[in-house]
Amino acid sequence: MLSQAANETLEIGIDIGRLPIAVQTDDPEYIRILERRFARFQCNPAAAVARLELTVAEPSFSIGDDDELKVERAGTQWTMRRGDFAAQWNPTERRGEVRSLPFHYALDSVLRIVHSLVLAETGEGFLLHSASVIRNGRAFLFSGVSGAGKTTISRLAPADATLLSDEISYVRLLGERYYAFGTPFAGDLGVSGENVMAPLHTIYFLNKGEHNRISPVSPAAAVSTLLRNVLFFADDESLVGRVFQTACEFVSRVPVFELTFRPDAEVWNLIR
Amino acid sequence: MSEKYIKPSRNIAARMLDDEMIVMSVRDSAVYSLNATASVIWSAADGSTPLREIVASKVVPQFEVEPEVAYQDALELVEELAREGILVVADHPIKQQDSA
Numbered sequence: 001m002l003s004q005a006a007n008e009t010l011e012i013g014i015d016i017g018r019l020p021i022a023v024q025t026d027d028p029e030y031i032r033i034l035e036r037r038f039a040r041f042q043c044n045p046a047a048a049v050a051r052l053e054l055t056v057a058e059p060s061f062s063i064g065d066d067d068e069l070k071v072e073r074a075g076t077q078w079t080m081r082r083g084d085f086a087a088q089w090n091p092t093e094r095r096g097e098v099r100s101l102p103f104h105y106a107l108d109s110v111l112r113i114v115h116s117l118v119l120a121e122t123g124e125g126f127l128l129h130s131a132s133v134i135r136n137g138r139a140f141l142f143s144g145v146s147g148a149g150k151t152t153i154s155r156l157a158p159a160d161a162t163l164l165s166d167e168i169s170y171v172r173l174l175g176e177r178y179y180a181f182g183t184p185f186a187g188d189l190g191v192s193g194e195n196v197m198a199p200l201h202t203i204y205f206l207n208k209g210e211h212n213r214i215s216p217v218s219p220a221a222a223v224s225t226l227l228r229n230v231l232f233f234a235d236d237e238s239l240v241g242r243v244f245q246t247a248c249e250f251v252s253r254v255p256v257f258e259l260t261f262r263p264d265a266e267v268w269n270l271i272r
Numbered sequence: 273m274s275e276k277y278i279k280p281s282r283n284i285a286a287r288m289l290d291d292e293m294i295v296m297s298v299r300d301s302a303v304y305s306l307n308a309t310a311s312v313i314w315s316a317a318d319g320s321t322p323l324r325e326i327v328a329s330k331v332v333p334q335f336e337v338e339p340e341v342a343y344q345d346a347l348e349l350v351e352e353l354a355r356e357g358i359l360v361v362a363d364h365p366i367k368q369q370d371s372a
Contacts, residue, residue: 219289220305227301240298241285248287248294 013045014038015195017125017170017181019115022048023107027056030102037104040195041184050094050118052087052110056102071113071233078234080113082106089114091121108185112168116231120239123246125172127231130203132164132180132193133157139180139198140271141169142259143229144206149261151188153206156265165193168231171200171250178254204259204271212267215258222256223247278326278350279319279366284358286314295358304358309335310349317359319366323350 010031011024022045025031035042069082078089085100087110096114100106112127119125130143131150135158142153154166164170164180167187172179178200182193205217205225217225226247232240261267280286286295293311295304306314309331316326327343335342353359360366 218305219292220294220303223289223294223296224303227296227303237283237298240301241296244285244296244298245287248289252289 011045012038013043013048014041014111015043015047016041016111016183017115017119017172018174018197019050019118020045020048021050021052021111021114022046023052023054025054025056027054027102030054030056033102033104034107037108038184040182040192050096050114052096052098052107052114054107055097055099057099069109069113069233071235073234073236078113078117080110080233082109085110087113089117091117094118112185112231113233115170116233117239119172120232120234120243120246123242123249125170125178125250126243126246127183128169128171128226129167129229129231130169131166131187132169132182134162134164134180134196134198135160135271137198138201139164140201141171141180141203142206143169143203143226145229148206149208149263150206152208152263153261153267154187154189156263156268158265158268161268162194162196163189163191164196166191173249178250200254202255202257204257207258207260208263209260210262211260212262212270213260214270215260217256217258219251222251226251226256274363275322275324276347276350277319277321277362277365278313278317278323279360280314280317281358281360288315297356297358299357302356304353304356309345310353313346313349314353314359319360323347 009024009026013020013022020043067083071080080087085106087098089096098110116127130141131154132141151166164182166189168183168185170181170183179197180200181197182195184192232243283298291308293306293314312330316330327346331342332339350361354361
Protein backbone atom coordinates (compact mmCIF):
# COMPACT_ATOMS: atom_id res chain seq x y z
CA MET A 1 0.00 0.00 0.00
CA LEU A 2 1.33 3.39 -1.03
CA SER A 3 0.68 6.73 0.54
CA GLN A 4 1.88 10.22 -0.24
CA ALA A 5 2.14 12.84 2.44
CA ALA A 6 1.70 16.57 1.95
CA ASN A 7 5.45 17.15 1.75
CA GLU A 8 5.70 14.76 -1.25
CA THR A 9 7.33 12.06 0.84
CA LEU A 10 6.31 8.66 -0.45
CA GLU A 11 5.87 5.75 1.87
CA ILE A 12 5.18 2.04 1.71
CA GLY A 13 4.74 -0.53 4.45
CA ILE A 14 6.65 -3.82 4.27
CA ASP A 15 5.43 -6.52 6.65
CA ILE A 16 7.76 -9.46 7.13
CA GLY A 17 7.38 -11.71 10.17
CA ARG A 18 4.57 -9.56 11.57
CA LEU A 19 7.05 -6.72 12.03
CA PRO A 20 5.73 -4.07 9.64
CA ILE A 21 8.28 -1.43 8.67
CA ALA A 22 7.38 1.84 6.95
CA VAL A 23 9.85 2.89 4.27
CA GLN A 24 9.93 6.54 3.21
CA THR A 25 11.62 8.22 0.28
CA ASP A 26 11.02 11.26 -1.87
CA ASP A 27 11.97 9.43 -5.07
CA PRO A 28 8.87 8.20 -6.98
CA GLU A 29 10.93 5.84 -9.16
CA TYR A 30 12.52 4.19 -6.13
CA ILE A 31 9.17 3.72 -4.44
CA ARG A 32 7.80 2.01 -7.55
CA ILE A 33 10.80 -0.34 -7.56
CA LEU A 34 10.10 -1.22 -3.93
CA GLU A 35 6.40 -1.60 -4.61
CA ARG A 36 7.13 -4.26 -7.22
CA ARG A 37 9.90 -5.90 -5.19
CA PHE A 38 7.82 -6.31 -2.03
CA ALA A 39 4.42 -6.71 -3.70
CA ARG A 40 3.40 -9.71 -1.58
CA PHE A 41 4.57 -8.10 1.65
CA GLN A 42 3.06 -4.64 1.41
CA CYS A 43 0.95 -3.37 4.25
CA ASN A 44 -0.54 -0.12 5.44
CA PRO A 45 2.43 2.03 6.54
CA ALA A 46 0.28 3.44 9.31
CA ALA A 47 0.49 0.01 10.97
CA ALA A 48 4.30 0.05 11.00
CA VAL A 49 6.21 -0.47 14.24
CA ALA A 50 9.50 0.73 12.72
CA ARG A 51 10.53 3.26 10.12
CA LEU A 52 13.31 3.64 7.55
CA GLU A 53 14.02 6.84 5.62
CA LEU A 54 15.69 6.28 2.27
CA THR A 55 17.83 8.87 0.55
CA VAL A 56 18.77 8.16 -3.01
CA ALA A 57 22.47 8.68 -3.54
CA GLU A 58 24.06 10.19 -6.62
CA PRO A 59 24.97 7.67 -9.38
CA SER A 60 28.67 7.79 -8.47
CA PHE A 61 27.88 6.82 -4.86
CA SER A 62 30.19 4.23 -3.36
CA ILE A 63 31.54 3.94 0.14
CA GLY A 64 34.07 1.25 -0.58
CA ASP A 65 35.69 -0.93 -3.16
CA ASP A 66 34.52 -4.25 -1.82
CA ASP A 67 31.22 -5.89 -0.93
CA GLU A 68 32.13 -6.56 2.67
CA LEU A 69 29.30 -5.72 5.05
CA LYS A 70 30.17 -3.99 8.31
CA VAL A 71 27.61 -3.74 11.12
CA GLU A 72 28.79 -1.98 14.26
CA ARG A 73 27.25 -0.50 17.36
CA ALA A 74 28.05 3.20 17.69
CA GLY A 75 26.71 4.42 21.03
CA THR A 76 22.98 3.87 21.02
CA GLN A 77 22.86 3.31 17.27
CA TRP A 78 23.91 0.65 14.80
CA THR A 79 25.78 1.56 11.65
CA MET A 80 25.74 -0.61 8.54
CA ARG A 81 27.99 -0.10 5.56
CA ARG A 82 28.60 -1.89 2.33
CA GLY A 83 29.85 -0.72 -1.04
CA ASP A 84 26.35 0.19 -2.19
CA PHE A 85 24.79 1.62 0.97
CA ALA A 86 25.34 3.30 4.30
CA ALA A 87 22.70 3.11 7.02
CA GLN A 88 21.99 3.83 10.66
CA TRP A 89 19.50 2.11 12.92
CA ASN A 90 18.29 3.25 16.32
CA PRO A 91 16.91 0.16 18.11
CA THR A 92 15.24 2.14 20.88
CA GLU A 93 13.29 4.41 18.57
CA ARG A 94 13.10 1.73 15.89
CA ARG A 95 14.01 4.28 13.24
CA GLY A 96 16.74 4.25 10.67
CA GLU A 97 18.22 6.11 7.73
CA VAL A 98 19.54 4.55 4.55
CA ARG A 99 21.55 6.16 1.78
CA SER A 100 21.90 4.07 -1.34
CA LEU A 101 21.50 3.85 -5.05
CA PRO A 102 17.87 3.30 -6.13
CA PHE A 103 18.05 -0.49 -6.33
CA HIS A 104 16.26 -2.89 -4.05
CA TYR A 105 19.41 -4.88 -3.15
CA ALA A 106 20.49 -2.32 -0.57
CA LEU A 107 17.09 -2.23 1.12
CA ASP A 108 16.94 -6.05 1.02
CA SER A 109 20.16 -6.12 3.04
CA VAL A 110 19.09 -3.39 5.45
CA LEU A 111 15.78 -5.14 6.10
CA ARG A 112 17.56 -8.43 6.82
CA ILE A 113 19.94 -6.71 9.23
CA VAL A 114 17.21 -4.71 10.99
CA HIS A 115 15.00 -7.77 11.42
CA SER A 116 17.99 -9.78 12.68
CA LEU A 117 18.86 -7.09 15.23
CA VAL A 118 15.26 -6.73 16.43
CA LEU A 119 14.83 -10.50 16.81
CA ALA A 120 18.21 -10.85 18.53
CA GLU A 121 17.43 -8.12 21.02
CA THR A 122 13.95 -9.39 21.84
CA GLY A 123 15.08 -13.03 21.83
CA GLU A 124 11.98 -13.93 19.82
CA GLY A 125 13.64 -15.61 16.88
CA PHE A 126 16.04 -15.28 13.99
CA LEU A 127 16.52 -15.28 10.25
CA LEU A 128 18.06 -18.50 9.04
CA HIS A 129 19.87 -19.71 5.94
CA SER A 130 17.12 -22.14 5.20
CA ALA A 131 14.39 -23.06 2.78
CA SER A 132 10.95 -23.32 4.31
CA VAL A 133 7.60 -24.61 3.19
CA ILE A 134 4.15 -25.18 4.63
CA ARG A 135 2.53 -28.53 4.12
CA ASN A 136 -0.75 -29.64 5.71
CA GLY A 137 -0.76 -26.50 7.84
CA ARG A 138 2.69 -27.18 9.30
CA ALA A 139 5.97 -25.47 8.48
CA PHE A 140 9.20 -27.36 7.72
CA LEU A 141 12.65 -25.80 7.55
CA PHE A 142 15.56 -27.12 5.48
CA SER A 143 18.73 -25.43 6.64
CA GLY A 144 22.22 -25.50 5.25
CA VAL A 145 25.04 -23.53 3.77
CA SER A 146 25.22 -22.59 0.12
CA GLY A 147 25.12 -25.77 -1.98
CA ALA A 148 23.51 -27.93 0.71
CA GLY A 149 20.31 -28.25 -1.31
CA LYS A 150 17.91 -25.53 -0.11
CA THR A 151 16.82 -24.53 -3.61
CA THR A 152 16.86 -28.16 -4.81
CA ILE A 153 14.47 -29.38 -2.14
CA SER A 154 12.26 -26.34 -2.69
CA ARG A 155 12.09 -27.08 -6.40
CA LEU A 156 11.16 -30.71 -5.66
CA ALA A 157 8.34 -29.77 -3.27
CA PRO A 158 4.93 -31.25 -4.16
CA ALA A 159 2.16 -29.10 -5.55
CA ASP A 160 0.37 -28.95 -2.21
CA ALA A 161 3.36 -27.27 -0.52
CA THR A 162 3.49 -23.50 -0.03
CA LEU A 163 6.93 -21.96 -0.43
CA LEU A 164 7.99 -19.55 2.32
CA SER A 165 11.52 -19.10 0.97
CA ASP A 166 14.21 -21.12 -0.78
CA GLU A 167 16.99 -19.12 0.91
CA ILE A 168 16.21 -17.06 4.03
CA SER A 169 13.58 -18.24 6.51
CA TYR A 170 11.99 -16.20 9.24
CA VAL A 171 11.45 -17.86 12.62
CA ARG A 172 9.63 -16.19 15.46
CA LEU A 173 8.16 -17.27 18.79
CA LEU A 174 4.52 -16.27 19.20
CA GLY A 175 3.08 -17.33 22.51
CA GLU A 176 4.39 -20.81 23.23
CA ARG A 177 5.12 -21.87 19.66
CA TYR A 178 7.67 -21.07 17.01
CA TYR A 179 6.25 -20.04 13.64
CA ALA A 180 7.84 -19.81 10.21
CA PHE A 181 6.94 -16.82 8.06
CA GLY A 182 7.32 -16.26 4.36
CA THR A 183 10.02 -13.86 3.20
CA PRO A 184 10.69 -11.98 -0.03
CA PHE A 185 14.33 -13.14 0.10
CA ALA A 186 14.90 -15.66 -2.68
CA GLY A 187 17.82 -17.85 -3.59
CA ASP A 188 18.51 -19.50 -6.94
CA LEU A 189 14.80 -20.18 -7.40
CA GLY A 190 14.35 -16.44 -7.89
CA VAL A 191 10.81 -16.49 -6.50
CA SER A 192 9.56 -14.54 -3.52
CA GLY A 193 7.98 -16.62 -0.77
CA GLU A 194 4.30 -16.40 0.04
CA ASN A 195 3.30 -13.95 2.76
CA VAL A 196 1.86 -16.59 5.08
CA MET A 197 2.89 -18.29 8.33
CA ALA A 198 2.43 -21.63 10.07
CA PRO A 199 3.54 -23.31 13.30
CA LEU A 200 6.97 -24.85 12.90
CA HIS A 201 6.90 -28.65 12.94
CA THR A 202 10.49 -29.74 12.23
CA ILE A 203 13.83 -28.37 11.10
CA TYR A 204 16.13 -30.48 8.96
CA PHE A 205 19.83 -29.84 8.40
CA LEU A 206 20.44 -30.72 4.77
CA ASN A 207 23.03 -32.98 3.20
CA LYS A 208 23.05 -34.37 -0.31
CA GLY A 209 23.69 -38.12 -0.55
CA GLU A 210 22.97 -41.35 -2.39
CA HIS A 211 19.96 -42.31 -0.30
CA ASN A 212 17.21 -40.50 1.54
CA ARG A 213 17.72 -40.76 5.30
CA ILE A 214 16.63 -38.91 8.42
CA SER A 215 19.05 -39.02 11.37
CA PRO A 216 18.83 -37.66 14.91
CA VAL A 217 20.97 -34.71 15.97
CA SER A 218 22.27 -34.17 19.51
CA PRO A 219 21.26 -30.93 21.25
CA ALA A 220 24.83 -29.60 21.15
CA ALA A 221 25.21 -30.37 17.45
CA ALA A 222 21.80 -28.83 16.80
CA VAL A 223 22.70 -25.59 18.58
CA SER A 224 26.11 -25.44 16.94
CA THR A 225 24.76 -26.05 13.42
CA LEU A 226 21.85 -23.71 13.95
CA LEU A 227 24.17 -20.90 15.05
CA ARG A 228 26.31 -21.38 11.96
CA ASN A 229 23.23 -20.84 9.79
CA VAL A 230 21.61 -17.96 11.69
CA LEU A 231 21.94 -14.62 9.95
CA PHE A 232 23.70 -12.44 12.43
CA PHE A 233 25.88 -9.60 11.30
CA ALA A 234 26.94 -7.75 14.41
CA ASP A 235 30.16 -8.24 16.31
CA ASP A 236 28.56 -7.66 19.69
CA GLU A 237 29.18 -10.08 22.56
CA SER A 238 26.00 -9.40 24.52
CA LEU A 239 23.83 -9.97 21.45
CA VAL A 240 25.78 -13.11 20.54
CA GLY A 241 24.94 -14.43 24.00
CA ARG A 242 21.25 -13.71 23.46
CA VAL A 243 21.26 -15.40 20.07
CA PHE A 244 22.81 -18.46 21.74
CA GLN A 245 20.02 -18.53 24.34
CA THR A 246 17.43 -18.18 21.56
CA ALA A 247 19.03 -21.06 19.64
CA CYS A 248 18.93 -23.23 22.79
CA GLU A 249 15.29 -22.31 23.39
CA PHE A 250 14.48 -23.18 19.80
CA VAL A 251 16.23 -26.57 20.03
CA SER A 252 14.36 -27.34 23.25
CA ARG A 253 11.00 -26.80 21.52
CA VAL A 254 11.41 -27.82 17.87
CA PRO A 255 12.42 -31.31 16.65
CA VAL A 256 15.77 -31.20 14.84
CA PHE A 257 17.00 -33.84 12.39
CA GLU A 258 19.59 -34.26 9.70
CA LEU A 259 18.12 -34.98 6.29
CA THR A 260 20.37 -36.66 3.75
CA PHE A 261 18.67 -36.72 0.38
CA ARG A 262 19.15 -37.53 -3.24
CA PRO A 263 17.72 -34.92 -5.57
CA ASP A 264 14.40 -36.41 -6.58
CA ALA A 265 10.85 -35.87 -5.40
CA GLU A 266 10.77 -39.11 -3.35
CA VAL A 267 12.45 -37.31 -0.46
CA TRP A 268 9.16 -35.56 0.16
CA ASN A 269 7.63 -38.90 1.19
CA LEU A 270 9.71 -38.50 4.37
CA ILE A 271 8.47 -34.99 5.12
CA ARG A 272 5.18 -35.31 6.97
CA MET B 273 48.16 -30.17 48.22
CA SER B 274 46.52 -26.87 47.23
CA GLU B 275 42.82 -26.58 46.65
CA LYS B 276 41.48 -25.72 43.18
CA TYR B 277 38.65 -23.27 42.61
CA ILE B 278 36.70 -23.01 39.38
CA LYS B 279 34.34 -20.50 37.80
CA PRO B 280 32.94 -20.07 34.27
CA SER B 281 34.72 -17.41 32.25
CA ARG B 282 32.95 -14.11 31.88
CA ASN B 283 32.44 -14.20 28.11
CA ILE B 284 30.54 -17.43 27.85
CA ALA B 285 26.88 -18.35 27.60
CA ALA B 286 25.60 -21.68 28.90
CA ARG B 287 22.36 -23.58 28.88
CA MET B 288 21.28 -27.05 30.03
CA LEU B 289 19.57 -29.03 27.25
CA ASP B 290 18.38 -32.53 28.10
CA ASP B 291 21.30 -33.86 30.17
CA GLU B 292 23.97 -31.86 28.40
CA MET B 293 25.35 -28.49 29.37
CA ILE B 294 25.85 -26.50 26.16
CA VAL B 295 28.48 -23.79 26.48
CA MET B 296 29.41 -21.14 23.94
CA SER B 297 32.30 -18.74 23.92
CA VAL B 298 30.78 -15.45 22.77
CA ARG B 299 34.20 -14.32 21.57
CA ASP B 300 34.47 -16.86 18.76
CA SER B 301 31.03 -18.58 18.91
CA ALA B 302 32.68 -21.97 19.55
CA VAL B 303 30.15 -24.38 21.07
CA TYR B 304 31.02 -27.10 23.58
CA SER B 305 28.88 -29.82 25.09
CA LEU B 306 29.59 -31.23 28.52
CA ASN B 307 28.63 -34.76 29.50
CA ALA B 308 26.60 -35.48 32.62
CA THR B 309 29.58 -35.51 35.01
CA ALA B 310 31.12 -32.39 33.54
CA SER B 311 27.73 -30.67 33.63
CA VAL B 312 27.43 -31.33 37.37
CA ILE B 313 30.88 -29.88 37.98
CA TRP B 314 30.16 -26.89 35.74
CA SER B 315 26.88 -26.15 37.53
CA ALA B 316 28.67 -26.12 40.90
CA ALA B 317 31.55 -23.92 39.69
CA ASP B 318 30.84 -20.89 41.85
CA GLY B 319 34.44 -19.79 42.38
CA SER B 320 34.27 -20.35 46.14
CA THR B 321 33.66 -24.08 46.60
CA PRO B 322 36.87 -26.13 46.33
CA LEU B 323 36.87 -28.60 43.44
CA ARG B 324 37.56 -31.47 45.84
CA GLU B 325 34.41 -30.57 47.78
CA ILE B 326 32.35 -30.34 44.56
CA VAL B 327 33.53 -33.79 43.56
CA ALA B 328 32.87 -35.26 47.01
CA SER B 329 29.40 -33.74 47.43
CA LYS B 330 28.05 -33.80 43.88
CA VAL B 331 29.94 -36.25 41.68
CA VAL B 332 30.77 -39.19 43.96
CA PRO B 333 27.23 -39.78 45.30
CA GLN B 334 25.57 -39.31 41.91
CA PHE B 335 27.91 -41.37 39.76
CA GLU B 336 29.16 -43.90 42.37
CA VAL B 337 32.86 -43.51 41.61
CA GLU B 338 35.96 -43.69 43.80
CA PRO B 339 36.60 -40.24 45.28
CA GLU B 340 40.27 -40.02 44.27
CA VAL B 341 39.62 -41.31 40.76
CA ALA B 342 36.76 -38.86 40.37
CA TYR B 343 38.91 -36.00 41.61
CA GLN B 344 41.77 -36.77 39.21
CA ASP B 345 39.28 -36.96 36.32
CA ALA B 346 37.76 -33.67 37.43
CA LEU B 347 41.19 -32.02 37.56
CA GLU B 348 41.90 -33.18 34.03
CA LEU B 349 38.50 -31.90 32.87
CA VAL B 350 38.78 -28.42 34.40
CA GLU B 351 42.29 -27.95 33.04
CA GLU B 352 41.05 -28.85 29.58
CA LEU B 353 38.14 -26.41 29.86
CA ALA B 354 40.56 -23.76 31.09
CA ARG B 355 42.74 -24.34 28.03
CA GLU B 356 39.63 -23.80 25.88
CA GLY B 357 39.12 -20.48 27.68
CA ILE B 358 35.64 -21.21 29.02
CA LEU B 359 36.56 -21.94 32.65
CA VAL B 360 38.84 -20.18 35.11
CA VAL B 361 40.89 -22.39 37.46
CA ALA B 362 42.80 -20.90 40.40
CA ASP B 363 44.52 -21.87 43.63
CA HIS B 364 42.39 -19.36 45.53
CA PRO B 365 38.69 -18.41 45.57
CA ILE B 366 37.73 -16.54 42.40
CA LYS B 367 35.96 -13.20 42.58
CA GLN B 368 33.67 -11.99 39.81
CA GLN B 369 36.25 -9.59 38.40
CA ASP B 370 38.83 -12.39 38.20
CA SER B 371 36.76 -14.56 35.88
CA ALA B 372 37.92 -12.81 32.71
